[in-house]
Amino acid sequence: MEPVIFEERADQIHRKGSAPFQIACNKESLAGAVSQRACVFCGSRVVLYPIADALHLVHGPIGCAAYTWDIRGALSSGPELHRLSFSTDLQEKDVIFGGEEKLYRALVELIDRHHPEAAFVYSTCIVGIIGDDLAGVCKKVSEEKGIPVIPVQSEGFKGNKRAGYNAACQAMFQLVGTGSTEGISPYSVNILGDFNLAGEIWIIQDYFRRIGIEVVANITGDGRVADIRRAHGAALNVVQCSGATMDLAKMMQERYGTPFVRVSYFGVEDMAESLYEVARFFKAPEIMSRTQNLVREELAVLYPQLQQYRRALRGKKAAIYVGGAFKAFSLIKAFRLLEMQVVLVGSQTGTTEDYRELAEICDDGTIIVDDTNPLELSSFLQEQEVDIFVGGVKERPIAYKLGVGFCDHNHERKEPLEGFVGMLNFAKEVYTSVMSPVWRFLPRHQQALVQGAAPVAEGSKS
Amino acid sequence: MLLRHTTAEIIERTALTVNPAKTCQPIGAMYAALGIHRCLPHSHGSQGCCAYHRSTLTRHYKEPVMAGTSSFTEGASVFGGQANLVQAIHNMFTIYEPDVIAVHTTCLSETIGDDIPQIIAKARDEGKIPPGKYVIHANTPSYVGSHVTGFANMVKAMVDYFATTEGRKEHRLNLIPGYVEPADMEELKRIVGELGIATIMFPDTSNVLNTPQTGRYAMYPPGGVKVADLQRLGTSVGTVALGRLASGSAARALDTKCKVPCEILDLPIGLKATDRFIDTLRQIAGVSVPDSLNLDRGRLLDVITDMHQYFFGRKVALAGDPDQLISLTEFLVDIDMWPIYIVTGTPGKKFESRIRELTKEVPYPVKVQAGGDMFLLHQWIKQEPVDLLIGNTYMKYISRDEDIPMVRFGFPILDRLGHVYFPTVGYRGGLRLLEQILDALLDRQDRDAPEESFELVM
Structure with missing residues (x-):
């Protein structure tokens, strides 16, 4: 072919x-191409929605809220408000006369009912076109209700997913610096760019705990508003993922002088290097030795288990x-x-x-x-x-x-794919799919079977 | 408790939808367009819309779902999407070589006022549409109706663009299947085949979204109604349309445009609705019902007989799309269950009055809401629980929180596989529904039975 x-x-x-x-x-997609890309709103939504005790209200027609309802299994150890789907469900008359009034009523009602720590209000394509003053409504409600109500400028057409990440970071940056930093350890970090899929951030938090480092805020997996408000008190931002939260790290560096390191928790090498990099940053021998021990312990468990998969793959x-x-x-x-x-x-x-x-x-x-x-x-x-x-x-x-x-x-x-245990899960998943007997039944392999070139599956046609 | 935020007390909501029981028009239009052979759906809007629709359809059908997008940018949103769409049409015909491009709009392109027929005409004038190829369109603003409306609009577009009065009338029926699954469409074709009636069914997603494993990837699977058949719709002697909301407008358009009389029926889900469907076909086509269909009917009736003792008085809550819910409610009442809460996200007053009429003999207060949502349904359940839930995957939050068994039915189903291959329409579809309902009830009974009353034979 x-x-x-x-x-x-x-x-x-x-x-x-x-x-x-x-x-x-970084080009705009070709019109008509069946691209696998999404939009600005999508980028903002996936980054912010794991903040579990915030209200997430989508201001737009129903689709934008429906398709992102609990979209990617970002887990929470406490509140689950983020897993509900709230929409102003804009109708034709709202498009003609504007949706501000409806947005105001929706916000007031939701805040009164759920008492969230903060509210994020997502703008969608249509809101950008009809020109609702999102920021104005948010400001008004924020003053009335006494919680941060933050507009997310995520009109879908304003770029690709990357622009959405930026809008999400801008939104979160409004929270950072509004909480007390009292009692935060000098050996402390924020975890940026992990969304706690399959409970991954819990694995990473545990590693940091074991090497003696305090995690101030999860941004955003299993995230909490109060933690993000005091995130500027952390000594270091540990940033995973290419685009999602990098802008926030840069803004925090600029305003609060918080340095950041880029890491990856996928794979043995990168996971170990991530921990070492953080340990090196703090220049504390006890943290470094604890890190060395942790990596040694984890690898001692992991490598023997990995062998069978490696042989097969x-x-x-x-x-x-x-x-x-x-x-x-x-x-x-x-x-x-x-x-x-x-x-x-x-x-x-x-x-x-x-x-x-x-x-x-x-x-x-x-x-x-x-x-x-x-x-x-x-x-x-x-x-x-x-x-x-x-x-x-x-x-x-x-x-x-x-x-x-x-x-x-x-x-x-x-299954969590981050951390040392994640490498094992990954190997297992790859093995499970690559080695599945189902591929033996494919036409091209069936032909091979006839020629005796591949193993014959029990009960398969020969 | 995922839905711990749901309050039992009903609050009047005027500005807010919580946990929707619908989604927006374009996805329905995309699904309908996939039911045309060698058709590439095209989303005239931002990239995200298209990505969401493809993802959701993929998660439901576990099949590749192809569609293009105009990839709107800020510039297009200010100056209009004409340039994007003309270029998209050119690119798609050049590289993907579909026979038909089916354009649907989005809230964005609707609001900025793009005139799609004019843009298509421009593309044609500029030679961007190769001979023998077609571009059709449907207006599907996301802020009107729901995904069902979008489906209906695209099916009507098939009539608007293709149906002609040219040619002699032929002894043949048009069949509009409604917003149903590929397996349902296959079953409907089987039924008309058993009756010996020549039909054109449109749209037809069977063998498009339930294709076999061949070891090859085909951008255009073998299924779908062919353009040549859509062009002959006007020469059929009649149209049978299933589901008023999803199929009614196309059937009426065909009547107006080509004088093809139509019968608009309920979706043939359950015994009575299937009886009406087959009886209508029999009368219009002047055929008699073959033994094979009588056998199917007899078996369904036999199973209802065997199961009737388990169903009596069991309270059911339903959420889904209007056409499905109407037939399902009728079926549940016929097997002596009590559908007491019925919610659809799709707006429409007729739905409520129809449900009231179907449930008037249920000896229990029935609550029904069009334009409702899952939050409302959950509130009703909190006030007075039910024995069974029937709905799409999003209902599982309620099922878990309230510990009520659930049957997955409708769109989307994101957490189970295989459902795409089993119809719920016709007598055979009825059998499957009955099996699922009773399994859910008895599995629960087994799970909850104390050891001393845990029974082998039930």
């Missing part, structure tokens, strides 16, 4: 080793297509630990710098893509004879139709 590529997209694809590195990215081929490029780095390293080969890597929102770094750590022949689409993806998957594809919800059935294994490393992961 010939790779299917839009002419206009040719410069968004790079084959390592074929030419000097060059890739175009050695030499298999993997393809990666994720939202942010940062995650791709960790995944490449994780696959390398399993002695697997990464033949395709791409992201929805990577920057030139991201892709250059990716190209550096990839093997020759690896395909690097920005903002791809299903046709391209499927042709690459076939061309490269991939065994496992790591992607998100829209990619899973494409992989399955091609008879390729799949691992959701996005909203739909149900």
Whole structure:
């Protein structure tokens, strides 16, 4: 099958080793392309909604609230207000006469009923067009109710998901610095860019606890408003994920002088390095030695268990297509630990710098893509004879139709993939899918069966 | 308690929807468009809309769902989306090679006032639409109606764009299946096949969103109604439309445009609604009901007989779409259950009066709300619990909090697999519903039974 590529997209694809590195990215998607990307609102919503004791009100027609109702399983150890779906459900008359009054009534009613610690009000495409004064309404309600009511400028058309991350960070930044920093340890951090899917932030919090570091605020997985308000009291921001919360870290550095480090909790190398980096920052020998002990203990448990998967998966081929490029780095390293080969890597929102770094750590022949689409993806998957594809919800059935294994490393992961235990879970998930007997029943393998080239499944046609 | 925030006391809400029992028009239009063979749906709006619809459809059907988007930016929102749409049409025909592009609007493009027919005309004038290819459109503002409205609008667009009066009348019926699942559409085709009636069914998502594993990825699966058939709609002798809300407007448009008389019926869910469906087909086509369908009917009746002792007086709460809920309520009343709370997010007063009429013999106060939401339903349940919930996946929050068994039915189902392959329409669909309902009730009875009254035979 010939790779299917839009002419206009040719410069968004790079084959390592074929030419000097060059890739175009951060472009607006081609109109008509079946892009896997989402919008500004989506970016803001996924970042903010894990703050569990805040009210999240979507000001717009029903769809925006319906599709993001409990969208990605961000878990909370306490309040669950974030898992409800609140919408002003704008109707035609609101579009004509404006929705401010309705928004005001909705906010007042919700705040009176649920007594949230703060409220986030999301703007949608239509609100941007009809020109409701979101900030004005929020200010008024905030004064009346005595809690922060924060507008999120997330009109869908104002860019891609990245712009949504920025709007979310702007919104959270209004909270930061409004709480007391009394009693915060000098050895303290905020966890940024973890959304507590499958309880992952609890694993990371536990590591920090074990090395003697206080976590002030989770931003935003299992997040609390009061914690974010005092986040400026932490000594360090530990930022995961390429885009989501980086802007907040930068704003906090500028205003409060809080330094930040970029980390990744995926894969053994990156997880260990993340902890070491934090330990190095604090320049306290006891923290460093506790970190060394923690890594040693965890690895002693992990490596023996990993062996069986590594043996089985050695030499298999993997393809990666994720939202942010940062995650791709960790995944490449994780696959390398399993002695697997990464033949395709791409992201929805990577920057030139991201892709250059990716190209550096990839093997020759690896395909690097920005903002791809299903046709391209499927042709690459076939061309490269991939065994496992790591992607998100829209990619899973494409992989399955091609008879390729799949691992959701996005909203739909149900086992924690972060931390040392996450590496084991990841290996297990990859193994489960790659080694499934179901692929033996695929037509092309059935042919191989006839020739006696593959093991015969119990009860399968021969 | 996920929904610990729900209060039992009912508060009058005027500005707010909490935990919706509907979603917006475009997704229904996208689903309908997938029921045309080699059609690429196109969302004329921001990228997010398209991504959400594709994700939700993918999560429900576990199938690849393809659709293009105009990828609106700030510029397009100020100056209009014409340039984006013309370019999108060109790009899609060039690279994805669909036979049809079905454009639906969004709240954004509706509000800025994009004139889609004019844009399509411009694309045609500029030679962006290859010969023998088509671009159709439906207006689907998200702030009017619900996903069901969007579905209805796109089905009507199929009539508006393709149906003609050219050609001789042929002894054939048009069948509009309603906003039902691919397996339902397949079952409807089987039923008309058993009756020996030639039909054109539109839309038809069977073998589009329930395709087999072939080891190949096909951008356009084999299913879907063909354009050539849509062009012959006007020459059929009659139309049978299932579900007033989802199919009524297309059926009436076809009547007006091509003088094809229509019968608009309830969705054939349950015994009586299926009887009416088959009887109508029989009369219009002048055929007799074959033994095979009588056998199916007899079996359904037999199972209702076997099960009737378990159903009496069991209270049920339902949430979903109006066409489905009307037939389901009738079916539940017929098997002696008491559907006492019925909520749809889709607005419409007729729905409430129809439900009242269907439940007038239920010896218990019945609450019904169109334009309601799951929060309201939950409040009703908190005031007076029920024995069973029937609804989409979002109902599982209530099911868990109130510890009430639940049957998944409707759209979307995001947490179970396989449902796409089993119809709930027709006599056979009725059997499946009965099995699911009784399983839910008896599984609960087994779970809760003290050891001394835990029974082998039930």
